Amino acid sequence: MARTLITSAIPYINGIKHLGNLIGSQLPADLYARYLRARGQEVLFLCATDEHGTPAELAAAKAGKPVAEYCAEMWEVQARIAEGFRLSFDHFGRSSSPQNHALTQHFAGRLADAGLIEEVTEKQVYSNSDGRFLPDRYIEGTCPNCGYDKARGDQCENCTKQLDPTDLIEPRSAVSGSTDLEIRETKHLYLRQSALRGQLSDWIDSKTDWPILTTSIARKWLNDGDGLQDRGITRDLDWGIPVKRGDQDWPGMEGKVFYVWFDAPIEYIACAKEWTDAAGRPDADWERWWRTDKGADDVRYVQFMGKDNVPFHTLSFPATIIGSGEPWKLVDYIKSFNYLNYDGGQFSTSQGRGVFMDQALEILPPDYWRWWLLSHAPETSDSEFTWEAFQQDVNKDLADVLGNFVSRITKFCRSKFGETVPEGGAYGPQEEALIAELQTRLTAYQAHMDAIEIRKAAAELRAIWVLGNEYLQSAAPWTAFKDDPDRAAAITRLALNLIPVYATLSAPFIPDAAATMLESMNAAPVWPEDMADALGRLPAGHGFTVPDVLFSKITDEAREDWQTRFAGVRT
């Protein structure tokens, strides 16, 4: 059986993510995982929280909590919200897990043994009053170029000039505002990515089926200037994975931790071990997904991420894996996304602009969000969320086209034949034409889903829903019932059979509604490989119940209310 390993970019720990983050990786990954499972594939779908780094420490300090405690709490919050959106992770891990500590240290040791680690002494800005080294962008000051007084140490946002922290006039800590800064020497480990440039370049060149967005970003980094640069993989922080060489201490690196971008992708692997450890299962059970020498050579590995994550997934992480010299699974396909904007601007976590995942679930069930976000996934360019479009699209697609179809045929049947699939009549030319059309569209739908063309798949699915309404309109069982009840029975029987088919096909997008549809029809989710077959599955005499309204509509009042409520900044 085909096997697919799916990972979603792991969300950072410092707060609740917004809808732009959701559609950028977790939601499309979930769609694909659910689809492949429905097609009978064995799937391992992993995600986790990304917990290390300066922002996590600062967020914890702001919350007045030890960073470990803060992260544990935020992991709970994110895990609960993920459940709320029905994200079907096989395991939702933590980059701070013991498994990731051990594995990250293991990789560092292997890379060092391979001669791919270099120790570099460099100068960093240290803030005495904050008691910490500060990353360049956490230093603020006046731009020497344009005079902007909130320029960051890496770049001035006003004139876009790239800066060094020492360029700033009157530099201060962005954390505390303190000007008590000094330059200190510190030693760090660098991953010699430049030594792997040829291998990485060949590997990227072999990925001819990848989106141009993905490969062009990778090539830019490979070829820009002097080519791929070596990268520091350690930091002077308290919170993180202590620098070790395998299980040995690393002389001279005491008190330092690995850089978050070094350990975060490794968590994709460690997460699989967390998954089997939690169930008390042997390592072989996760290694068959990750080690090509232990059964993973037939696994297809697909990653989902926003475009900002592409360099780390196309270069840094593969450099870690290739450099280790061990037979770990490399990614086979990367699906990357552009950004979702909010009502004319960007969603912003730091500015609290837009709709956040917890708020979204407070006002509407997950299927509404899933459908709209997925059917508008920013695949080719940035896309935009507006409340008007959201209301209009969701009401039309979910309530009018799909929900009302289920409602009209179940209620028609109940009033004329009772809550039982009616007996009598036979499928004729009209039914054959419908089945042929469904089969054609099903093939297209599957092709789009296989190719992870999400918007196209959503459009095709919607077209499949529309076929049900077209059929009812032209077959008009309410007319036939008057002088040919057998004919009306056959039409009704077919239309009722559409419900479990629609539920099964729609489940990756709208799992809750799909479950309700199946439950009300007393049916099981069976993928309709053959439409004629699938539409005969509910036989005459099969009992069902008319479901409650599947999707109630978003009223103008509610939309206006939300529009106002989410216009400002989250407090």
Next chain:
RNA sequence: GGGCCUGUAGCUCAAUUGGUUAGAGCAGAGCGCUCAUAACGCUUUGGUUGCAGGUUCGAGUCCUGCCGGGCCUACCA
């Protein structure tokens, strides 16, 4: 500054990689139906494909320039 992406109907997006008359959904207009969540179906109005050149028998698609939007630019993650 450099690199990459992008610009198609009022809105959101297609267009088999250079091939006939540029297509869908929504919104608008008209008609039909009465099973249904005032839902559904049919028909229909919208286009100098950002602008200006060029290559070609043929350009939304390729080339050049310009204009607009976006992303990245290696210590945020």
